[in-house]
Amino acid sequence: MLHGASVTLRPATDADVPVLAAVRAKPEVYRWWRGDADLAAEVARDLADPETEKRVIEHEGQAVGMIQWHAEQDPDYRHAGIDIFLDPSVRGRGLGPDAVHTVARHLFDDHGHHRLTIDPAAANAAAIRCYEKVGFRPVGIMRQYERGTDGPWHDGLLMDLLAAELTDPDSRP
Numbered sequence: 001m002l003h004g005a006s007v008t009l010r011p012a013t014d015a016d017v018p019v020l021a022a023v024r025a026k027p028e029v030y031r032w033w034r035g036d037a038d039l040a041a042e043v044a045r046d047l048a049d050p051e052t053e054k055r056v057i058e059h060e061g062q063a064v065g066m067i068q069w070h071a072e073q074d075p076d077y078r079h080a081g082i083d084i085f086l087d088p089s090v091r092g093r094g095l096g097p098d099a100v101h102t103v104a105r106h107l108f109d110d111h112g113h114h115r116l117t118i119d120p121a122a123a124n125a126a127a128i129r130c131y132e133k134v135g136f137r138p139v140g141i142m143r144q145y146e147r148g149t150d151g152p153w154h155d156g157l158l159m160d161l162l163a164a165e166l167t168d169p170d171s172r173p
């Protein structure tokens with residue numbers, strides 16, 4: 001279990017599939033995360049993937065999203081990448097920055113990473129603001145990075161964070 005200022009991040013289990021699939025199905029989340037017609041089956045496959053560590057984001061005892069990370073283990077390129085989705089009903093409360101900060105601190109302090117990456121859609125202004133609140137900086141645009149649910153390719157924004165740049169989101173003006 002990882003504890004932030006307002007969130008608890010606990011390991012995801014099969015029992016979390018229905019609530020995580022329901023969050024992923026919300027249009028504000030589905031727009032960015034997409035998914036198969038059977039989101040529950042897709043979430044179950046995601047949880048079974050041994051290449052990523054998944055944590056359910058809990059706030060006031062309720063599951064409100066998921067954060068995950070993967071690590072590049074090659075010593076010459078070692079870093080970790082983060083992904084997150086959050087129920088739109090709890091946005092605007094600082095839970096996203098709190099969850100990202102908590103995982104970043106864990107990856108730096110407990111796993112010895114020196115650099116983290118995250119790659120939101122370039123048009124996802126809310127996600128980009130969330131990541132900037134904990135110190136992530138834009139590295140560059142990844143042109144035609146992913147196909148959108150509307151068919152055409154869309155740009156992604158590569159962002160990174162060095163350990164010394166981690167900022168407590170509650171301390172920002």
